[in-house]
Amino acid sequence: MTVTIRDVARASGVHVSTVSRTFSAPHMVNAATRTRVLTVAEELGYRPNRAARALTTGRTHNLGLIVADIANPFFPPLIKAAHAAARQRDYHLFVADTDEEPAAEEELVQAFSKQVDGVVLCSPRSSNKALERLAERVPFVVINRRLRGAATVLMDVGHGAKLAVEHLAGLGHRRVALVSGPAGSWTSSEIRTAAEQVPGVDLVVVGPNAPTERGGFAAAARVRDAGVTGVLAYNDLVAIGLIEGLGDLGLSVPEDVSVVGIDDIVSGRLNRPKLTTVAMPTAAAGRLAVDLLIQEVTATTTLETRLVIRDSTAAPR
Amino acid sequence: MTVTIRDVARASGVHVSTVSRTFSAPHMVNAATRTRVLTVAEELGYRPNRAARALTTGRTHNLGLIVADIANPFFPPLIKAAHAAARQRDYHLFVADTDEEPAAEEELVQAFSKQVDGVVLCSPRSSNKALERLAERVPFVVINRRLRGAATVLMDVGHGAKLAVEHLAGLGHRRVALVSGPAGSWTSSEIRTAAEQVPGVDLVVVGPNAPTERGGFAAAARVRDAGVTGVLAYNDLVAIGLIEGLGDLGLSVPEDVSVVGIDDIVSGRLNRPKLTTVAMPTAAAGRLAVDLLIQEVTATTTLETRLVIRDSTAAPR
DNA sequence: TTCAAGACTGCAAACAGTTGCACTAAACCT
DNA sequence: AGGTTTAGTGCAACTGTTTGCAGTCTTGAA
Numbered sequence: 001m002t003v004t005i006r007d008v009a010r011a012s013g014v015h016v017s018t019v020s021r022t023f024s025a026p027h028m029v030n031a032a033t034r035t036r037v038l039t040v041a042e043e044l045g046y047r048p049n050r051a052a053r054a055l056t057t058g059r060t061h062n063l064g065l066i067v068a069d070i071a072n073p074f075f076p077p078l079i080k081a082a083h084a085a086a087r088q089r090d091y092h093l094f095v096a097d098t099d100e101e102p103a104a105e106e107e108l109v110q111a112f113s114k115q116v117d118g119v120v121l122c123s124p125r126s127s128n129k130a131l132e133r134l135a136e137r138v139p140f141v142v143i144n145r146r147l148r149g150a151a152t153v154l155m156d157v158g159h160g161a162k163l164a165v166e167h168l169a170g171l172g173h174r175r176v177a178l179v180s181g182p183a184g185s186w187t188s189s190e191i192r193t194a195a196e197q198v199p200g201v202d203l204v205v206v207g208p209n210a211p212t213e214r215g216g217f218a219a220a221a222r223v224r225d226a227g228v229t230g231v232l233a234y235n236d237l238v239a240i241g242l243i244e245g246l247g248d249l250g251l252s253v254p255e256d257v258s259v260v261g262i263d264d265i266v267s268g269r270l271n272r273p274k275l276t277t278v279a280m281p282t283a284a285a286g287r288l289a290v291d292l293l294i295q296e297v298t299a300t301t302t303l304e305t306r307l308v309i310r311d312s313t314a315a316p317r
Numbered sequence: 318m319t320v321t322i323r324d325v326a327r328a329s330g331v332h333v334s335t336v337s338r339t340f341s342a343p344h345m346v347n348a349a350t351r352t353r354v355l356t357v358a359e360e361l362g363y364r365p366n367r368a369a370r371a372l373t374t375g376r377t378h379n380l381g382l383i384v385a386d387i388a389n390p391f392f393p394p395l396i397k398a399a400h401a402a403a404r405q406r407d408y409h410l411f412v413a414d415t416d417e418e419p420a421a422e423e424e425l426v427q428a429f430s431k432q433v434d435g436v437v438l439c440s441p442r443s444s445n446k447a448l449e450r451l452a453e454r455v456p457f458v459v460i461n462r463r464l465r466g467a468a469t470v471l472m473d474v475g476h477g478a479k480l481a482v483e484h485l486a487g488l489g490h491r492r493v494a495l496v497s498g499p500a501g502s503w504t505s506s507e508i509r510t511a512a513e514q515v516p517g518v519d520l521v522v523v524g525p526n527a528p529t530e531r532g533g534f535a536a537a538a539r540v541r542d543a544g545v546t547g548v549l550a551y552n553d554l555v556a557i558g559l560i561e562g563l564g565d566l567g568l569s570v571p572e573d574v575s576v577v578g579i580d581d582i583v584s585g586r587l588n589r590p591k592l593t594t595v596a597m598p599t600a601a602a603g604r605l606a607v608d609l610l611i612q613e614v615t616a617t618t619t620l621e622t623r624l625v626i627r628d629s630t631a632a633p634r
Numbered sequence: 635t636t637c638a639a640g641a642c643t644g645c646a647a648a649c650a651g652t653t654g655c656a657c658t659a660a661a662c663c664t
Numbered sequence: 665a666g667g668t669t670t671a672g673t674g675c676a677a678c679t680g681t682t683t684g685c686a687g688t689c690t691t692g693a694a
Contacts, residue, residue, distance in 0.1 A: 048431075050432055052651040055652090332643065334683075338642095373649050
């Protein structure tokens with residue numbers, strides 16, 4: 001029922017190898033034969049079977065993409081860009097979600113290994129050792145995690161955090177809270193060390209917190225008690241939750257306290273007040289990651305971040 | 318370099334067929350042999366090659382998922398749920414994005430066809446004829462589109478729209494605008510016909526509009542001029558954009574006009590005012606769609622929607 | 635003790651392609 | 665004219681697994 005290369009060969013009076021070549025090495029076959037085979041193939045509705053092709057060539061033309069949580073608004077633009085880049089080069093993209101479980105990462109990479117030419121891992125939480133083990137099974141590139149020997153694309157969140165704190169300092173804030181995320185992520189430590197280096201502001205760390213709206217909401221009281229006039233939040237969701245929490249405590253943003261988030265998710269732009277935030281080049285990262293994978297280059301690239309000033313920051317009273 | 322079934326066979330002193338069976342039909346092989354093969358396989362790090370398996374069995378254990386726009390906040394929860402359901406049954410999921418181009422749908426299904434056991438198509442925009450043609454190539458289930466002969470999962474957005482308009486009527490609104498989406502989608506017409514049936518309210522249609530925040534923003538002036546006190550928007554993004562646009566025109570929500578959205582995306586909950594909306598069971602739809610696909614049942618299921626009343630609706634002045 | 639029935643296991647032919655090698659004919663040199 | 669290159673095509677082996685068929689070896693029953 002499914003039409004194979006042999007059917008096309010028979011119908012166009014050539015050997016299967018010729019049919020094969022008209023698809024995978026067109027220049028090796030006579031123009032006349034080629035068009036004949038092509039039209040016959042078209043008539044029959046033949047499409048090469050990629051799985052079978054993969055068996056001999058070893059290349060599947062598939063890529064894997066593993067993220068912590070598909071529904072976290074940080075990821076969809078990255079996934080979309082990765083898909084577009086893959087599609088452009090005729091690759092297909094498996095997408096998987098670890099549900100924030102580090103163990104699932106290894107599991108998924110293993111499961112993908114025979115079926116993809118490479119995988120991109122976003123902000124992996126597995127140990128270096130585990131990642132090195134995986135690197136032997138399948139090429140991969142990691143996003144937002146420094147890893148020796150692997151292709152890497154980093155978003156310079158440290159610089160962004162610095163810009164954010166400098167922005168607050170410039171407005172006159174002298175004491176700012178860092179509402180941190182979960183302990184132990186690369187992003188988390190980047191933000192902290194960068195923020196601490198800004199001269200003229202006292203940084204007080206409030207956390208760790210869940211990297212969600214609820215996490216931010218729950219941190220509101222501690223932020224109030226910290227006696228700060230400015231806040232840098234781990235990400236936009238935390239910032240939005242925090243703003244709501246502060247509101248419930250009778251503090252308004254930006255009048256009583258300025259808040260800046262990180263990521264620049266759409267909800268931040270839609271929020272009232274519109275969120276000042278550090279824009280992360282997620283789409284660029286996704287695109288770049290698949291390009292690196294396909295071209296098999298192992299480089300480490302750092303993407304710029306920038307500060308987007310909106311309505312959640314102002315001079316302190 | 319990659320370890321195959323033959324390596325395992327050699328190392329454990331049995332024939333390849335026995336190794337094959339220990340994985341795909343364990344009951345057919347002696348317990349002792351089985352454990353021996355299993356331990357050898359483990360030591361060697363053997364994993365069956367799914368592509369090769371697919372070649373003989375015809376089943377790839379892969380599924381495709383095609384959506385209009387991965388970055389549209391409506392889809393990620395659906396994708397996530399679909400992924401979870403697939404994963405649970407040891408299926409992998411290709412995800413693809415048509416970028417709102419109807420032509421890409423057919424293209425993508427074709428490309429997937431040999432590589433998946435089925436595909437789920439979300440809100441397809443292709444013609445019935447095109448979809449029937451595709452149905453011959455690969456089993457699929459469609460979400461949010463009525464299609465004879467194909468497995469279908471529908472979200473009862475019509476009923477949701479009716480509830481929304483009834484809610485507005487109940488608050489005392491007599492003239493409400495339907496800020497519609499793009500022309501010709503199934504959802505769009507469902508909403509309209511249902512909304513029109515609510516007695517006691519005059520419905521005026523404003524549209525079509527792009528199904529985005531910008532679309533809603535751009536429709537603000539026309540809504541003001543329509544002389545309505547209540548609005549049902551095509552989706553939450555449109556509602557949020559509209560609220561902002563109305564704000565710029567000096568109208569506040571819900572004091573001057575009530576707005577209800579559709580979808581219940583997270584941004585709506587985060588918005589100020591918090592958006593009253595029709596919650597769509599996207600996760601359930603995603604999960605169900607892959608279950609139907611895997612079990613190869615062709616049924617048409619309609620999922621309930623419900624009204625979530627928050628702060629963007631109130632009695633008219 | 636013999637025979638039939640199981641339980642295991644091996645053999646080999648698929649599955650749908652790719653590719654190194656050999657072969658034929660035509661085209662090009664000198 | 666004879667030799668050499670070149671373009672185009674066919675042959676057959678190979679990729680990693682599955683599976684119908686057949687063979688061997690135990691067991692249990694008569």
